[in-house]
Amino acid sequence: MLKRRDIKTPAPAPPPALRDLAEALVAYARKQGADEAEVSVSDGYEFNVDVRKGRIETLTEAGSRSAAVRVIKDKKTAGASSSDLDMGTLRRLVRNAVRRAELGSTDEFAGLAPLSAERVDAAALDLYDPAIPLLDAEMKIRLARETERAALRDRRITNSYGATFASHEVRSVLVLSNGFVGEYEKTVCGLGVGLQAGGTDDRVEDFWSSTKRHFKDLESPAEIARKAVERTVRQLKPRKIPTQNVPVIFEPTETAWLMGFLFGCITGTAVYQKATFLEGKLGQRIGNERVTVVDDALLPGALGTHPFDSDGLPCRRNVVVEKGILRSYLCNHYAARKLGLRSTGSADGGGVGPSNFYLEPGPEAQRAEDIIAGTKKGLLLIRTLGHGLNSVTGDISRGAFGLWIEDGKIAYPVSEITISGNLGGILGSIEAIGSDLEFRSPVTGPTIKVAEMTVAGS
Amino acid sequence: MRSLQAPLPYVDHFGLSASELRLILGDALSSGGEFAEIFMERRAYDFIHMEEDIIKETAEAVSLGLGVRVLRGDRTGYGYTNDLSMDKIRKTALTAAAIARGKAGGAPPPALRDRTRAASRYVVRLPVHEASLGRKIRLVREAYDAAKACDPRIAKVKVHYSDSLSHICVANSEGLLVRDARPMVKLVCVAISEKDGKRESGYYGGGGRVGLEYFREVLTPRAIGIEAAREALILLEAADAPAGEMPIVLAPGHSGVLIHEAVGHLLEADFNRKRTSIFWNKMGKKVGSPLVTIYDDPTIPSFRGSYNVDDEGTPPRQTLLIERGVVRGLLQDRLSSRLMGGAPLTGHGRRQDYSDWPIPRMANTYIAAGEDAPEDILRSVRKGFYVASLSGGQVEDSGKFTFSVSLGYLIEDGKLTAPVKQATLIGTNIDVLKKIDRVGSDLAFGMQTGTCSKDGQDVPVTDGCPTLRIERMTVGGRSC
Numbered sequence: 001m002l003k004r005r006d007i008k009t010p011a012p013a014p015p016p017a018l019r020d021l022a023e024a025l026v027a028y029a030r031k032q033g034a035d036e037a038e039v040s041v042s043d044g045y046e047f048n049v050d051v052r053k054g055r056i057e058t059l060t061e062a063g064s065r066s067a068a069v070r071v072i073k074d075k076k077t078a079g080a081s082s083s084d085l086d087m088g089t090l091r092r093l094v095r096n097a098v099r100r101a102e103l104g105s106t107d108e109f110a111g112l113a114p115l116s117a118e119r120v121d122a123a124a125l126d127l128y129d130p131a132i133p134l135l136d137a138e139m140k141i142r143l144a145r146e147t148e149r150a151a152l153r154d155r156r157i158t159n160s161y162g163a164t165f166a167s168h169e170v171r172s173v174l175v176l177s178n179g180f181v182g183e184y185e186k187t188v189c190g191l192g193v194g195l196q197a198g199g200t201d202d203r204v205e206d207f208w209s210s211t212k213r214h215f216k217d218l219e220s221p222a223e224i225a226r227k228a229v230e231r232t233v234r235q236l237k238p239r240k241i242p243t244q245n246v247p248v249i250f251e252p253t254e255t256a257w258l259m260g261f262l263f264g265c266i267t268g269t270a271v272y273q274k275a276t277f278l279e280g281k282l283g284q285r286i287g288n289e290r291v292t293v294v295d296d297a298l299l300p301g302a303l304g305t306h307p308f309d310s311d312g313l314p315c316r317r318n319v320v321v322e323k324g325i326l327r328s329y330l331c332n333h334y335a336a337r338k339l340g341l342r343s344t345g346s347a348d349g350g351g352v353g354p355s356n357f358y359l360e361p362g363p364e365a366q367r368a369e370d371i372i373a374g375t376k377k378g379l380l381l382i383r384t385l386g387h388g389l390n391s392v393t394g395d396i397s398r399g400a401f402g403l404w405i406e407d408g409k410i411a412y413p414v415s416e417i418t419i420s421g422n423l424g425g426i427l428g429s430i431e432a433i434g435s436d437l438e439f440r441s442p443v444t445g446p447t448i449k450v451a452e453m454t455v456a457g458s
Numbered sequence: 459m460r461s462l463q464a465p466l467p468y469v470d471h472f473g474l475s476a477s478e479l480r481l482i483l484g485d486a487l488s489s490g491g492e493f494a495e496i497f498m499e500r501r502a503y504d505f506i507h508m509e510e511d512i513i514k515e516t517a518e519a520v521s522l523g524l525g526v527r528v529l530r531g532d533r534t535g536y537g538y539t540n541d542l543s544m545d546k547i548r549k550t551a552l553t554a555a556a557i558a559r560g561k562a563g564g565a566p567p568p569a570l571r572d573r574t575r576a577a578s579r580y581v582v583r584l585p586v587h588e589a590s591l592g593r594k595i596r597l598v599r600e601a602y603d604a605a606k607a608c609d610p611r612i613a614k615v616k617v618h619y620s621d622s623l624s625h626i627c628v629a630n631s632e633g634l635l636v637r638d639a640r641p642m643v644k645l646v647c648v649a650i651s652e653k654d655g656k657r658e659s660g661y662y663g664g665g666g667r668v669g670l671e672y673f674r675e676v677l678t679p680r681a682i683g684i685e686a687a688r689e690a691l692i693l694l695e696a697a698d699a700p701a702g703e704m705p706i707v708l709a710p711g712h713s714g715v716l717i718h719e720a721v722g723h724l725l726e727a728d729f730n731r732k733r734t735s736i737f738w739n740k741m742g743k744k745v746g747s748p749l750v751t752i753y754d755d756p757t758i759p760s761f762r763g764s765y766n767v768d769d770e771g772t773p774p775r776q777t778l779l780i781e782r783g784v785v786r787g788l789l790q791d792r793l794s795s796r797l798m799g800g801a802p803l804t805g806h807g808r809r810q811d812y813s814d815w816p817i818p819r820m821a822n823t824y825i826a827a828g829e830d831a832p833e834d835i836l837r838s839v840r841k842g843f844y845v846a847s848l849s850g851g852q853v854e855d856s857g858k859f860t861f862s863v864s865l866g867y868l869i870e871d872g873k874l875t876a877p878v879k880q881a882t883l884i885g886t887n888i889d890v891l892k893k894i895d896r897v898g899s900d901l902a903f904g905m906q907t908g909t910c911s912k913d914g915q916d917v918p919v920t921d922g923c924p925t926l927r928i929e930r931m932t933v934g935g936r937s938c
Contacts, residue, residue, distance in 0.1 A: 052732070055533065056557065057532065057533065057534065058533070058535075058536060058815065059533075059534070059535050059536070059556075059557050060535075060536040060537065060815075061553045062536075062537050062538045062539065062550070062553075063539065063541075064523070064538070064539070064813065065540060065541075066540075077514070077515045078515065078516050078517065078518075079505075080517060080518045080519065080520075081518075081519040081520070082520040082521075082522070083520065083521050083522055083523055083540040084500075084520050084521075084540060085540070089520060089522075093518060093520065096518055097517075097518065100516045100517075100518065100591055101516075103513075103516065103591050103592055103595060104512075104514075104515065104516055105512035105513040105514070106512070107512055107514060159732070159733060159734055161732075161734060196855070196856075200736060200738065200739055201736060202856075203736065203855065203856040204856065205855060205856060243701050243702035272510070273614055273616065273650070274613050274614045274650050274652065274657065275614070275648075275650060275659070277657065385852050385854065385858060385859070385860045385884070386851060386852045386860030386861065386862055386882050386884075387850045387852070387862050387882075388860070388880065388881075388882040388934070390659070390880055392650060392657050392658060392659040393657065393658065393879070393880075395879065397862070397880060397935070397936075398860070398882055398934070399852070399858070399859075399860035399882055399934070416885065416886060416932060417932065417934075418701075418860075418882050418884050418932060418934025419934070420701065420881070420882075420935060420936045421936070454701050454934075454936045456701035456702050456932055456933060456934045456935065457702070457703075457932060458702070458703050458932070
């Protein structure tokens with residue numbers, strides 16, 4: 001039998017080894033002439049099983065480590081990274097980086113963030129589930145099987161993309177030459193299934209999955225299967241509609257990408273690069289009073305939570321948009337210096353990353369059903385296809401799948417349409433926000449109703 | 459066109475002898491696996507990023523690792539490691555072996571025979587890994603300065619340069635041993651224009667499996683900078699795209715994204731073996747206009763999507779997908795070929811890196827040239843939409859696909875008139891294939907900067923097409 005203990009990759013090296021490695025590399029970089037140095041090292045273990053039509057399709061287990069180095073010399077920056085943790089290789093990369101830095105340009109804004117006296121207690125953030133490393137491989141396979149089997153029991157489902165269980169454990173260490181040493185462990189696990197319904201020539205597809213830091217918080221196989229089936233079959237027998245301007249209601253999965261697009265438009269990096277239409281809008285109204293957007297790195301157990309950013313600064317809760325007013329760009333130390341702002345603890349690698357970035361939910365009583373019921377004619381947006389997001393202009397144009405709403409009721413599915421609009425216009429015309437916010441992904445939001453977008457069809 | 463040259467010198471970074479490889483393959487088959495494979499890879503990258511008039515950062519990266527795959531029936535076991543000690547590698551092989559859950563069956567794996575090819579499709583005279591960082595920085599500055607100097611309305615410019623040299627080695631339980639040294643280079647420029655508080659962006663780039671001579675002989679950094687700036691400037695004057703169904707004309711070259719999405723993905727063998735693709739029951743059947751013939755060809759010299767061997771060690775070949783509207787072929791990898799009764803391998807088993815198992819992928823996908831003069835095609839449209847440049851697309855197995863236009867023009871009385879801004883086009887593949895009613899004689903390939911994503915794996919690709927007319931398609935603009 002396939003037992004975890006039989007096939008387990010040897011346990012990751014004990015924690016001090018990683019930290020020692022990072023500290024040794026920082027010291028080596030300084031010795032080689034770097035004014036400042038930053039080293040991050042991670043050590044992870046992943047498990048993934050795909051089950052399709054009841055049979056295991058693929059099973060992957062692996063451990064992997066990587067290191068990344070950044071050095072600054074005379075206000076010039078160079079980087080290096082490696083999945084080969086051989087000390088000889090790493091030292092060569094550090095030496096090269098110091099030499100490479102000399103060929104770069106002087107950048108008055110280059111430099112590590114000052115060491116912060118404040119620390120976030122990683123243990124209090126609840127990012128690690130000790131149950132996950134102990135899960136038996138058979139059990140993970142069984143969960144994937146059960147999920148797919150439950151979905152295939154529905155006669156309307158005609159094919160399966162398979163069900164997947166995946167888990168990942170990783171320890172991350174960050175050491176800076178300013179004295180910062182940070183280290184934490186996190187786990188994540190996920191279970192999901194993808195389905196098709198309809199015949200070969202009139203197929204529809206969708207999926208559902210649950211991803212959590214704690215195994216006990218995963219949705220059950222039956223629940224995941226039920227949602228995947230429902231999301232798939234509701235698209236059967238779609239119609240194409242004429243081109244028109246109508247209200248569009250975004251389901252939470254769709255609000256999530258809209259928030260992802262907003263995030264890309266409010267990073268300090270995009271602002272100083274003038275790559276966003278929200279440049280120069282700090283303190284100004286960018287949405288109506290319903291719109292409050294928060295980036296909170298401190299929500300215990302959430303997928304986007306972390307104790308410190310890649311500049312070694314403590315993470316925190318940032319209010320980005322407050323009742324429609326743009327209150328803060330999200331910045332790493334570099335972008336903040338360039339813009340004359342303060343870092344928001346949002347450094348992620350060389351750039352800026354979201355933590356738990358979300359649109360605040362509406363009033364408790366405002367359920368998604370109520371928003372639909374209050375819509376005379378419109379589109380409930382359930383899936384999108386393609387890219388079509390331009391942060392420089394805020395323009396949006398994407399392929400769409402939806403449910404047509406007539407007199408407050410779902411009338412029929414629609415497909416082969418596009419939705420288009422502008423993020424600025426959308427934020428200014430959100431008519432209702434649902435109470436259904438869930439932290440299913442790091443960037444998320446509840447149901448929203450946008451007053452009007454162009455829906456192109458026939 | 460098909461000229462081959464001597465391969466780049468291969469450097470062994472893995473330090474495993476043929477007998478050690480056989481030992482690992484033996485471990486991989488020890489639980490009754492039917493096929494085992496070792497994929498070793500060491501990739502060294504170089505990056506340069508310029509913005510705000512400075513070389514903001516340069517970086518170097520090394521990716522080293524080894525993956526072991528074991529097949530039994532339709533099951534795949536996979537393990538990988540970036541610790542190349544023999545002990546760790548053998549444990550990885552046993553992890554992958556566990557999928558088979560039985561006893562070792564047949565004989566030990568046969569002796570490995572080296573099938574490394576003596577000729578290469580990578581056209582390199584000045585290899586990137588031998589060039590100095592200073593030389594690469596000069597290329598970046600040249601593109602940056604050209605974009606910046608183009609026009610005072612160019613407010614910001616970003617230039618990214620990246621190159622890599624990848625040494626791969628594949629060994630399998632059928633006795634195959636293949637090595638390849640694959641170069642790749644890419645230089646891209648993003649320009650942001652500004653006028654009266656309004657901003658737009660333009661993008662251009664180039665590269666491929668080439669050496670640095672490419673930037674003197676084929677596409678100069680200066681031309682890359684100017685093209686990016688030009689697109690950003692035109693867009694300042696552009697109107698909102700129209701919305702609704704209308705006739706479409708596609709510019710030659712990068713519009714091949716349409717074929718990549720509408721046809722290429724759905725003829726990847728895995729989707730057909732699993733019957734999720736709309737094409738699974740249409741082999742030999744007519745699905746499109748007789749004007750449409752489509753190939754995928756990984757053997758085109760110097761292209762980004764090309765390779766000497768795929769990531770399973772199979773020499774690739776030009777593969778006919780659609781012939782005059784009839785479905786003729788699939789893009790195969792070993793697993794799908796085995797499960798489809800030994801369908802011939804086409805050399806399309808690719809992976810992002812050693813941490814992924816191979817799956818069927820496109821390489822260089824294109825629609826073959828037709829007979830119409832491009833200007834006649836344009837002249838034939840009284841009112842329609844001209845797709846000048848594209849930024850990407852997506853497809854699902856039902857055949858619904860989109861592609862995003864970054865710059866278009868209105869067609870009025872057979873002429874290009876007003877430029878229009880970004881818009882997504884959506885259609886269903888078989889419907890659109892039937893509606894391709896004019897095919898130009900001017901086959902061209904798009905920018906050598908494209909990347910295709912599938913199952914979370916990114917691989918470099920190229921697309922091509924001649925000028926095409928589609929009778930009608932839905933344009934997702936904003937002016938009703």
